[in-house]
Each structure stands twice: as structure tokens, then as C-alpha cells.
Amino acid sequence: MKRPLTAILADDHAIIREGLKLLISVMENVSVIAEAADGEALLGHVRGTRADLLILDLGMPGVAGIQFISDIRALAPRLKILVLTANIEPRTVRAALEAGASAYLTKDGDPEELGAAIEAVKNGGTYLAQTVRFAISEPARNSRPPAAQDMLSPIPLTRREHQILALVAQGMTARDIAERLGISPLTARKHRENLMRKLNLHSAAELTAYAVRLGLPAG
């Protein structure tokens, strides 16, 4: 039998994490050598271990979306990243892969997929969950590699847009944001509109729900 693969498991819910650990141990020849409940702990493990795999819940607090994947790739290029999330948005899927994820799994997917994904990435391949496979049919329009300096969300947003999104996550209206940033309410509104267009969202409620789920901090 070959050397078992080593994995870091990152999920903010301890019970879920424990269950996943068992699931991985049983299904595959994989040994979980570290666990993280937040982004900071995860980065510590990435620096401090030589794991083969990272199973990463994108919904973790302190894990501000896709940018984290780029950061981790920069820290440990050899580490294969398996994203496990409830998010099935095509843009998120594409962004995760472009940022360097080796697999994208959804929590409502078949558990067998976890094994298939580990098998695939072990051999240098990639794996996409059945539920998001449709996401890559749409070609990425530009091949600009992600700069990963201040990206905070799956879709390339400008620095200002990230800032607005964070304030939206705190439940602020356009007027609140304008006051906070010292800009015109109309400008704040425009930024919101640009955000919604980029993210394919169509109401304040959707935008706020999206922002909160990114793990942005509460007010």
C-alpha cells in the first residue's frame, strides 16, 4: 500500500469537520493531519505542514472567498486544493478553478464524489461536482491571471467595490455608505449597481445575502 495522502481539513463547524474527517478516512487512503476552523489557523497549518491536500469550506469566517485560494497557492504550490461548499454559482466555480483549486465539490453532492475528486487530484487532474459541471460550459472571457493582491470575492471586483460590498454586508444603505466613505450617495449607488451587474444579483436583499455569505464581518 502506498503512503497515505495527508490532508488539511478546513471547516468552521466542528461537528461537520469531525464527520468529514471520518468520511475521508473511511473512503480514501487519506490521513487528516491538521484542522482549521478559521482562515488564520488554516494559514498557519499551510505554512507549518507539508500536506498533500486541502479540503476547504469556502464559507468559513475569515476566509474571504476565492482570494484565499490564490494566497494558499502562493504559500504552498504543491498543495492540492479541494473546495467544498454549498455555493453552486458558476462564477464562483470558475473563479475557484482559475485561482488554483483542483476540485470543486458541493455539499449536496453525492459523497462518492469526494473519493472521485481525491483520486483525480492525486493524479494531477481536476474534478468538478456533477451539480456544477454546467458552470464551465461558459468560456472565461479573458485569460488574465488573477493578481491576488486584494481580491476579496470570486468575481474580479475593484478595490472600491470590495469596500462597498463589505459595507453592504453590514446592512448599510447607499446613503450610509456614502457618508462613511465621504462620497456622493449617487456614487455609492452606482458602485452598488456595478456590483450587482457583475455578480448577477438584482436586489438589495440578494446583494446583502451574498455579501454576508462571503464571510464579511458584521457591523
Added chain:
Amino acid sequence: MKRPLTAILADDHAIIREGLKLLISVMENVSVIAEAADGEALLGHVRGTRADLLILDLGMPGVAGIQFISDIRALAPRLKILVLTANIEPRTVRAALEAGASAYLTKDGDPEELGAAIEAVKNGGTYLAQTVRFAISEPARNSRPPAAQDMLSPIPLTRREHQILALVAQGMTARDIAERLGISPLTARKHRENLMRKLNLHSAAELTAYAVRLGLPAG
């Protein structure tokens, strides 16, 4: 060895469910005899089996919150219900216990708590996760304590309001909610207004951010 306890496992995420199943099997002398991904399937299992335990994710689609617990209690009074959710709202905890749940566990809790909870309810007791223990000042066995002395004063929401709040967490507007529930948009709007008044929130964004942070499921 005594006869193993039998359990129904209800969670909408297949991978999470699988992990939980393993976790339960390993930690306790419990055998999962049925699984459900939605409320309808769950009711079928409740009717069709004689399980001892139900481990129930309150965030499941088609599981209209606390009401479901009462319904299941009515169908199978002998079935012990362990609520497992990300929701740590005090009033939800209380409502779940009053509706007949035997344990209330949070997903970010210590996995050991799952074992402790099973042990507790097996012997006819109740178990509350550490993270929500503050929600209850008195044992849940007796009737409601006077609300006047309640320092935390959890705001009581009606069943319908909980339902609306869950839909708000999905980024739905009043019109969306009205369509979903088959009621007038004006009524949906009124429910939203009542919610905001009770929760002291003052915009759609705030209400949505609140709802999402409660751990209510994404659309």
C-alpha cells in the same frame, strides 16, 4: 452489548449527512436506519420506521422550522428529536425545546457534544449545546417562565414570521415571498415590517444580513 439505538438522519447536504452518519456510528452505539434530504422524505421515514432518535438539521428545505418538530412529535411521540443547526438564536432554542426537541446542538459545537446529547436523551433527559446554554435560564421541562424577568428578552416571532425571515435570508423581495407563499405582496410586506419592528432593524439590507447570520440556509 445492548441493542443499538436506531436513528433517522435528516440533513439536506448529502456529504454532510454521510459524514454525520459515520460520526454517529463511531461515537455511539447508534445505527442510522434512514436518511432524509427534505421534509417530505423525513415524514415518510417517521411514519414508516420505529427509530429511537431523529437528528434533524433545522435548515433543511421544506422543514418549516419549529413547527416541524411539533408535527413529528404528534406522529411519533416516542421519537427523541435532536436538533442540529447553525442557528444559535435564543428564541429558536427555546421554541425548539418547547416544541418537543430533546436536544439542541450547534454545528460549531464540540463533536463530543453529540455523544453527550445522545447519552442524555437516551435516558430521557435533554441536552443543550454549550453555545446556546445561555438561552435558557430554567430547565425546559416546565411551562414558560415569566417574560418580564427575561434579561436577554428574545423576541418571539410567529411561525409565519420565521418563514418570512428564512425567505428574506435567501435574498427574496416582498414580491418573491408573496409568490412563494401564495399570499398578497402587501401581506408579505406587512410581515416584513412586523419583523423589522420586532428586531429593531430598519432596512431590507439589515434584515437580510440578520437573517443570513442566523444561519438560515441559502436559496
Added chain:
DNA sequence: GAAGACATACGGCAGATGCCGTATTTGAAC
């Protein structure tokens, strides 16, 4: 059967939002 809570439904009004534009300035990239 009286009282109260709940869910239903409607309307006015001011303000915010979603969507469509246009336009200027700045700084980086080429």
C-alpha cells in the same frame, strides 16, 4: 362569548433602489 394573537389584505406617502443613460478626472498600461 369576550379577548387576544395571528394571518390576511389594502392605501398613502416619502425615500431608496434598479436600470438606463452621460460625463469628468486620475492613474496605470501600452
Added chain:
DNA sequence: GTTCAAATACGGCATCTGCCGTATGTCTTC
């Protein structure tokens, strides 16, 4: 130096929202 993206700012218009009312029917509780 030109080009381009980003950030700034404004306006119109339809819709939605927040807040203030009123009202009816049901159901539980006393």
C-alpha cells in the same frame, strides 16, 4: 501620448421599501 479602467458624479423613471394607518376572519384562551 494614447488608451483604458477606475472612481467620481448626476438625472429620469418605474418599482420597492419603510412607516403610518385600517380592516376582516380564524383560532385559542379565558
